[in-house]
Amino acid sequence: MASSFKLLVGKIREINQRYSKPHIEMTPLVKISLMALRVYLLLLVGLIVYKFVVTLTTGAVQ
Numbered sequence: 001m002a003s004s005f006k007l008l009v010g011k012i013r014e015i016n017q018r019y020s021k022p023h024i025e026m027t028p029l030v031k032i033s034l035m036a037l038r039v040y041l042l043l044l045v046g047l048i049v050y051k052f053v054v055t056l057t058t059g060a061v062q
Contacts, residue, residue, distance in 0.1 A: 026034075
């Protein structure tokens with residue numbers, strides 16, 4: 001069990017090392033667009049967490 005876990009961790013580390021640097025060049029517009037998408041995603045996740053917390057504290061589902 002422990003050896004298969006170590007094997008899995010080693011494989012994940014190998015994959016992370018292989019893809020740590022991007023292989024394609026991005027224009028500044030693409031970088032800005034990707035950053036905007038990240039911000040939008042974080043905003044949506046924040047809203048979902050906020051709604052979850054409010055629903056838990058009020059005890060009512062709307």
